Structures are given as structure tokens and as C-alpha cells.
Amino acid sequence: MATTAEAEAMRRAIALAARGLGHTSPNPVVGCVILDADGRTVGEGWHQRAGGPHAEVHALRAAGERARGGTAVVTLEPCNHTGRTGPCTQALLEAGIARVVYAVADPTDGAAGGAATLAAAGTAVESGLLADQAAEVNEAWLTSMRFGRPFVLWKYAATLDGRSAAADGTSRWITSAASRADVHRLRAQSDAVVVGSGTLRADDPHLAVRGQGGARQPLRVVLDTKATIAPGARVLDSAAHTLVAVADDAPALRLLGAETGPGLDIPALLGELHARSVRSVLLEGGPTLAGAFLAARAVDKVVGYLAPALLGAGAPALADAGITTAIRALHLELTDVTRLGPDMRITAVPGECAPSQGS
Template identity: 70%
Template sequence: MATAAETRAMRRAIELAARGLGHTSPNPVVGCVVLDARGEAAGEGWHRRAGGPHAEVEALRAAGERARGGTAVVTLEPCDHTGRTGPCSQALIAAGVTRVVYAVADPTPVATGGAGTLLAAGVEVEGGVLADEAAAGNEAWLTSVLRHRPFVLWKYAATLDGRSAAADGTSRWITSPESRADVHRLRAEADAVLVGSGTARADDPQLSARTGDPGVAQPLRVVLDSGGTAVHPGARVLDDTAPTLIAVARDTDTSHLAGTPAGILRLPRAADGRGLDLAALLGALHERGVRSLLLEGGPALAGAFLAAGAVDKVVGYLAPVLLGDGPAALTGAGISTITQALRLDVTDTVRLGPDLRVTAVPAVPAVPTDSEEN
């Protein structure tokens, strides 16, 4: 059983792992704290970027000789393979660590097995410490590994009566500067940000992460535009801030985009003939290394993703504003009666200026009891 010092170290390791968000894809975010033989913190580190040293290696370097006879506390099971870096299991053994505590087992076939290698070398190993907290911090990577598609976070802004714009279409600004700054944080943490043709036409968005940090990682900008009519040369989404991908139907003429920096992704149409096949889109993005996708499109695009069961988290920014009329924040989700409603579990609520940010995930359906089944 983990000691109090190890549990504290794991919480610190989870905090460290979060520093890698937006920088490590397609790798996971990982944090590590090394405790010396007396149980005191000797070194810490996190995985800063794909191809760079893993968290364990950084923490061992910081700890130096104090690692010998000590404990490594890490958010993910140490890897057991050689890629762009060597196996962390062997680095821990070579450093003389006698105990390893990790939170989440590595589900990837190529990297798993570190715990077994450590045990075979005589290192004491304990897994599952603060596993839920660590898994939440690595939700995008774990989803991509287990579902072979990016983790999808739908972000929207609305008034308290659920309107995304006024009756005349104006929407700037429903929410506060604090909320808008938080959206840029979400963009910086995502591998890609997606809008549909309607948003591209109406707003001419740039879709960049403007956080004030010159080292911020910019997401891939994706526009879902089956007919290829929403983006034209000179659009802000085609500037040099970040790469851009235009997803179109296979038979769409994109000659007007020749000479622009946009990449073209050709996809099959949806089965109902409306829009593009979202499963094919997510599969293609996954193949390009996208592990987290921020969905910023309008209400119809969000509805299509929800209807397809392809939304993993919802972040809603609710402003203390009433409009009475205007477009709803969500349409076309395929819900026609209350029994079909998608129930959510709220995981976080935060005040941002005058607004309320609500974070929620799809609820796991309750298993009916025998009496309910009868």
C-alpha cells in the first residue's frame, strides 16, 4: 500500500504531467517524482515533448545518486520499449531504484510490460495509486489508444436561456474576456480544432491559440466543408499561424485552394447524404497523430457529433444573459423525446468573470435492478 509520502508525490506527479498538455502528442503526458531512501523528494520531471526525455529520465537526472535505494512515483507505468528514447524500466533499474509506484497501466501493446521487467529485476512495484486522477489528466491519449480515434471535447458558449446568438445572428460577445481567454487555453492543449462550413463562412475564424505565451503550441486547424465552398484564399484560417486542413467530399472541386497552404482531406459522405462521414474523419485525424480534438463548430455540427456518439466531454460557458430568441446552442442531435436525452455527469464548475464554466461527461447508464427489468 502506498505511503502518505508516495501519495503526495503522485499528486505532484499528476500536476507535473499537466504541463505537457499540447506538447507531447502523440505521446501521453507523464509526470514523475523520485523519493530518496528516506522518502524525501529528490527529483522530479515530466515529459515535455514527443521525442524528448520521458518523465522518469528527467526525474532521475534531477535526483542523481539520491535515486539509489529510493522510490520512483510516476503517473503511467514505465515503458518497456526502445523508440526515440530508451525504455524507462531499464533506466530505473540502472539508477538503483528499489520501488516504483505508478498510477495507470500502459495499455499500448508496444510499450506495456515495464512493471513486469521491474519485478523481474527485484524492484518492488505497486500500481493503481490515484489511478482515476491520473487517467483524467491523460484522457485524450487513453481514449485515442483504446478507441483508435481522437478524444473529442465540444466547447460552446451560450446565454442562460441556451442561445448561441441573437435573432439577427450577432454573437460577439456573449461571454466575458475571461471565458474567451479560457477557450484559448483549450486550443493550446488540443492537437486540432474543428469548425464546420457555417462557422467558417459567418465568422472567418483564425482558430489560433492566443495565450500570450510565445512558446504556445498551435493546434492543427480543421474545417469540415463537404462542398468546398466555405474557405477561399485570404481567409484567416489560411494564414501562417498554424497548419490547416480542409475536409471535403471525395468528388469536390478544390481548384480554388490551389496555391494556398491548406491540406485537402477527401472523405466519403455520410450515409444520409448530409455532410461527411464523421467516423472516417476521426480515423483520418487519428492517423495524422491527432489525439485530442476541440470541436468549436456551430449547433448543427455539434449535434452531428453527439448523434454519432463521438463527444467525450462538454465544456459550456454560460453567460448571465437572456436573449429570448435566436439559434439554440445545439440542434440536430437526433433527440426527439425526453427518454432519449443524453444525460451528463458534471465534473467541474468554475466562475470565470461573470460567467459559469460547466464541464461534463456523458453519464454511464445505470444498470437496471431485477425489479426495474420486470
Template identity: 75%
Template sequence: MRRAVALSARGLGATSPNPVVGCVVLDATGKPVGEGWHQRAGGPHAEIHALAAAGDAARGGTALVTLEPCNHTGRTGPCAQALVAAGIARVVYAVADPNPRAAGGAATLAAAGVEVEAGLLAEEAAAVNAAWLTSVRRGRPHVRWKYAATLDGRTAAADGTSRWITSAASRADVHRLRAESDAVLVGSGTARADDPHLAVRGVPGARQPLRVVADTEATAVAPGARVLDGAAPTLVAVADDVPEERAARLADRAEVVRLPRAAHGRGLDVAALLAALYARQVRSVLLEGGATLAGAFAAAGAIDEVTGYLAPALLGGGPHALADAGITTIADALRLRVTDVTRVGPDVRITAVPATPHEER
């Protein structure tokens, strides 16, 4: 199963709006004879690739799959039936399918006399598939907030300079995160200060994400902005009450969507923005905006994962990584559970997810 989880990660950035899945097939003696992963949306599922590699050796064997085999016919046939037809005797899967349209594969397999087990390495498999699982369970994209800061939590110096706080190795790693995401999102402050490009560079074969700018007043994205260069699709979200002429000047280089303003404070309504992206098949968002936008997402309860790149440096002044998130007392702090700590060049990359109530205690 650990091999199947590793295989599933190969599909990150290529399968949306479908899940990433890995599969390993063992023969009747327990020897690995086939493996595969879901490589692209609309293509064969992981089980089909693994069964094809195994051939007749699959009969009487075991299939280990990171997600419950699907039970419906979409652009491909049901994997549960394919496993039965191949003569698989036992199926072990990590995570139950929460999608009501595709669920039921385990029951179909059991009804056909296949031995079925669930839950092996469920946490590891779910972590790789977090974007898709969030989108199914919550009906919105999974949001990963990425930031880079010094050890004292500053994202820029007092004079506004920020290039480069972290190393070239960390910046290259961010492009990997972009390549695994359906959309990259910044706010008007970042658009004005940095004129970011937001496209993926240095990742061979990467599918370019949708570049998104939350430009509430339709004034931050200038006609010659790098985000409008055509290297990747771009969406600019503006308030629904801004003058038409402001929004129209961007319409020939980007999709412009009008959204309601936030009920409290500045900016756009976060839920409406995520709903608009979800409607465009976006299932994962890399939030690269500054402190204000990150604070708005945190206040809205819309941060599912945090990846911080910490440089071994101190500034003492300058902006913090996170602005007002509606938290006024330590008891209301958004507690996180660290899932990974990795050295990236001279920097440290920390990944964390919101803690459950039990973990908070």
C-alpha cells in the first residue's frame, strides 16, 4: 500500500477534477505483478493500468488501492467490475470514496465474492488526495496557504523589499506546489507590489494552473501585467459594483468575474470566490497572496493546509505573514498539526493542517 500511495502522488496536478489514485496488484503468492496510477482526467484509472500490467497473473491475487474502487460509469467503466472480471480474490483499499456517484465499489466487490478490507494507510493516502477529498466533502476547492518568511515571521523588510527572503531551492519547490495545483491565487496588494507571473517554471510536463487575482476595485492588474502574458489562463475577480469600464479593460486578456464584497472588512466574499473557482473545475488552490488575503481566508475558515518556508534570517521589522484573521484571544487561535518538516536548501519547509478538537486539547 505504501507503494500505491507513492504511485498516486505521480498524478498530482494532472487528474483534476478527479482524484489521484495508485494501485498495486499481487499474484496469488503475494508477489507484485502490476502497478499503476491515475495519470490524467478521462484516462484509465489506476486499477486498469495495474491489471493490464499484471495480465493473467492477477487471477486469485490481491489489489491494493489508495481509494475505494469506483462503482459507476463515467468517461471510464467501473473499476470494481474490472477487478471482478480479472479474477482478483482480495481488495484492500485505504480511503472510502465519499462521492455518492462513485461509491459502492466495496459492496459490489463483496457481492461478487471478493474479500474486501478498508483503512490500510488511510491517513497517508488521504493526505496525498487531500484536494479532491476536500472538494467532495465541502463542495469547494482545497486551499493551501503558502508563505515565505524569516524566523521572526517577517515577509519583507521595513522598506518593503522582499527579494529574496528564501533560497532558490525554496522558490523552485514553490513551482512544484504550483504544478500540483489547479489555481494560484493572489490579492491586489501582491499584484501591485510584485507584479507576479504565477505560472509554473522549471517543472517538465507541468500543466499550467489558472492564475487568479482577487482585484476588488479592478485597479491592481494593469493592462501590461505579467499575469496577463498568455503563459497560462488568468481570471481576475472584481467586486460586483465596480464601474464597467474598469473591468472591461481586462476582458480581452483574462476572464473577469464579478463577485460580492465581503460582508465585513475589505475585499471580496471568500466563499463566493471559492464557489466561482469550483464552478470552473478548480479543486485545489495555492494561496500565494499577502497577509491581508491570507487573513481573510483564515477568518472565513477556508485554509485547509499551510506550507511555510522559513529562512534562517532575522529582520525585526516589516510586515508579518498573517494579518487580521478575526482572532482576538489566545483561546481562539487556529491550532495546527504539523505533518511535515523538511530542509529545503538552507531553509526549513513546515507543512501543517488544522488540528481536530481532540488534537487541540
């Protein structure tokens, strides 16, 4: 059974793992704390970038000889394969670690099995400590590995009466500067930002990250079934890579997707993005696109920015999502409510099962 010192170390490891968000994809975020034989912290580290040393290696280097006979507390089961770096199981064994406590099992075929390798070599192993908290910080990668598609976060901004634009179509700026800055944080943590052609025509968004020092720019994805994107659209500049997804019968070269009825096949789109190493998607499209993703059960988390304002008319935050009666409403579980300037940021996940397996 985990000790108090190990539980505290795991909380620290989870916080360390979060530092890697937006920098490690397509790899997971991982944190590690090394305790010596007396339970004192002697080293810590996190996975800082894809292709670089893993969290365990950083922590072991910091601990040095003090790691021998000690405990490694890790947010994810130590990997058991050689990729761009060697297996963490071997690094732990060579350092003389006597016990490994990890939160979440590795779901991938190639890297899994680290716990069994450690145990076979005589290392004491315990799993499941603070597993829910560790899984939450790594939710995008875990979803992607388990279901073969990216994790999808739908973000929207609305007034208290649920309007995302006024009757004349204007929508800048419904929410405050604090909320808009927080959206850039979400972009910086995502592999791709997705919008539809309607949003592109109405707002000509740039979709690149601003104000986040050292952030990697996400892939900008425009769902444009009829290939109507204007050559001068801001999303086509050189600030970040852009992918335009069109339908099979669009009057342009097919870049991505397949038409089924009036639009793109969302599961096929997500599958293609996953094949391109996209592990997390920030859905920033308008109400129609959001409704299509929800109808496809392809939304894993919702972040709503609510401004203390009323419009009374105009576009709603969400259009048709295939829900025709109140008893079929998609119920969400609130996970966070935070004030940002004058606004409220509400975070929720689908209540039935999150992340969804429907796509």
C-alpha cells in the first residue's frame, strides 16, 4: 500500500506532467519523482518534448546515486520499448530503484508491459495511486491510444442567454480579454484547431496561438466541403500549417475526408487526423459544426465561456445535434467552474461515458 510520502510525490508528479502539455505530442505527458530509501524527494522530472528523455530519466539524473534503493513515483507505467529513447524500465533497474509506484497503466501495445518487466527483475511494483487525477492530465493521449482517434474539446463563447452572435451576425467580442487569452492556452495545448467554412466566412479567424511563450503552433484544420475557401483567408498564412478538408466531389483536389449526405464524415476525419499524429483537437467551429460533432458523439469535453450579457436574438451557441426531445438531452458532468474577469468558464464532460467510444 502506498505511503503518505508516495501519495504526496504522486501529486507532485502529476503537476510536473502538466508542464509538458502542448510540447510532447504524439507522446504522453508524464511526471516522475524519485524518493530515497528514507522517503525523501531526491529527484524529479517530466517529459519535456517528443523525442527527448522521458520523465524517469530526468528524475534519475537529478537523483544520481541517491536513487539506489529508493522509489520511483510515476504518473504512467514506465515504458518497456526502445524508440527514439531507451526503455525506462531498464533505466530504473540500472539505477537500483527498489520500488516503482505508478498511477495509470500504459494502454499501448508497444510500450506496455513495463510493470511486468520490473516485477520479474525483483522490483516491487504498485499501480493505481491517484489514477483518476493522473489520467485527467493525460486525457488527450489516453483517449487517442484507447479509441484510435483524437481527443476532442469543444470550446464556445456565449452570452447568458446562449447567443454566440447578435442578430446582425456580429460576435466580436462577446467575452472578455481574459477569456480570449485562456482560449490561446487551450490552443497551445492542442495538436489541431478545427473550424468550419461558415466560421471562416463570418470571422476570418487566424487560429494561431498568441501570448503563450514557446508554444508550438497547432495544425489549423478547415472543414470546407465545397472548397470555397478564399485565397486570402488569414488561416492560410505562414504562421502555422493549415489543412483544408473537402468533400470527395468538391471542385478541387481532395485533401481529406469523404462526403456522407450534406457534409464530411466526422469519424473518418478524426481517423485521418489520428493517422497524422494528431492526438488532441480543439473544436472552435460555429453552432452547426458543433452540433454535427455532438451528433456523432465525437466530443469528449466542453469548455464554455459565458459573458454576463444578453442579446435576445442571434445565432445560438449550438445548432441541431440530433436531439429531438428533452428526455434524450446529452447530460454533462461539471468538472470545473472558474471566473475569468467578468466571465465564467464552465468545463464539463458527457455524463454517460467520457471519453465517448461512439466515434
